[in-house]
Amino acid sequence: MSEEKNEKGRRPLWPHALALPVLVAVVWWAFHWQLSALQWLGLLLIAVVLWHAVQGRGRKRGRMGPAVRWAAAGAVVTAVLATLPLDQPWRAPWFPGSGLAGSVPDPCEVAAERAAVLVPEASAPETGGYRDIATDQRTCGWQDEQRLLYLTYRLFPWQGTDDRSVASAERAFAERREHAEAETLAIGDEAYREGRDGTRITVQARRANVVVDIKLYALDGAAPLGEAEAGDLRRLAEEAVAAVTTG
Template sequence: MTPRGDETGGRRRIGAARGAVPGYALLLLALLVGTFLAHREGLRSLRLLALVLAALALWRLVWHDRARLTVSTSALHVGRPLAEERAVPWHHIRLITVDAAGSEALLRDGERLRLPAPRGHLTHGPRAFGGTVAGLRAAIPESRSEQPALSAPPAGDWTRRRFALRWAALGLAVAVASSWALRRDHPWEAPWWPGGAALAHAPDPCVVAEESLADLGLARVPDEGQPSATGAESFRAEECRLAHAHAEFALAYRVFAWRGSAEATPVEAARDWFGWLPYHQGAQDVAGTDWRREDTPGALELSHRAGNVVVTVVRRSWAPEGQPPEAIAEASRLAVDALAALDR
């Protein structure tokens, strides 16, 4: 940012950083959008961090917009963020002390008045700071009776080192706060995180089942309303049933959703739910993957958890003698294709 002098009605602004107000306005807008998104996704710590940064951006926006230092031939005009502008005649000023941490005007009655410029800040580099000091020195009237002294101690100069350290401190603080918020919210467990293990949606079970068992002459049962979707507190299930004269096949995907950082992650919720399911037949190896197997007199069920999705394949037989020999092969074929569809 570079300083500028705005001349209006014989008054000239000292130390204004070009682009600071629109820059902070854009930053504030971005942080407010981030706050809304974090709130919508249940990211409590990131929402808090975004709110704090938005408050700081708002303060800097107000400060740059209202904290103005303007000069005229008769007075020094000091704008304040939350108060009215104050005009101090030059002959009331004894000394102006320039310091990067905050310049002051010492009045003849002993009052110390903080000045918004010259001042070292993130949008005002060393060259701009020096230009502001030079502009203020040139604005002081030359009349002996009205001329205040200008003191600029070397220790208070806005050097490149101090400017770089200020930016480094800000970057470190934001990095530490962001790391803390990310560790608490673990957004990488959410389905929308790129490359995460959780899925936001499952494939259409009817499309998967029809492609997998196309040679069996199956039809959807019933013809309308497939696939069917049901919701629970922690997951959404989509199921499709296909049948022919001798058997019925059912494929169900249970997708455990992201419920915010205060709740269990989708993968943890699916693991806990799947772990409570009772089963007795043990594991069935299907193309190198272990599936849970449950046998009943008229049905064969295979189930498997992949991330935050539980896949269930059921084959029901209408034959009085129970499941035919090809039942496990047909159910296994559907199970393999149903699991592979999650990676598409």
């Protein structure tokens, strides 16, 4: 009877099959959203609590007394509360209503329908881009014997502590807009179109922390963009901006 009782006491509070995926998800989430040092401390304490929880009540090595549990829980709460004013998680892309984008859509998928009209003889699109701690850029391009079309998304990721992602996107947009003889467009938060002759056209727009850049070039000897095609180019800009999802 006592052995059966001890065996029950050795059962873990949480099944390992549940605790391990939770730990993996927490670590992935921390890396993905670039958390601060204080948040890492809080996550480390959470991991310690989970690890002790899966050891089982009956093992002396894994046993956590009430005082230890309360101390660990208090440390976690303190770490989380201390980092809130710094990181403002309610402005993170994963927080509903934050207004920030955490990723950008596939430009090839977004522009496929309009590219078939603007560059009808183009072969398979060419993709490119790069990613670092400050920028995530994705590009897709189409080319035939008459025209060259590019759609580029440039994301300025949320940085956590002292975030400046929207300000960085605004600055990148303003740097191009400042030197352009352009027409202002009512697309996204701000947008403009440069190139009135219909042969070298740039449409740039911004939504929150994402800058959308569309370039259409008529190659040597090609006819400029017609009125209907100009409408397709504007609709492409509208669709590209609308495809950006924010929290």
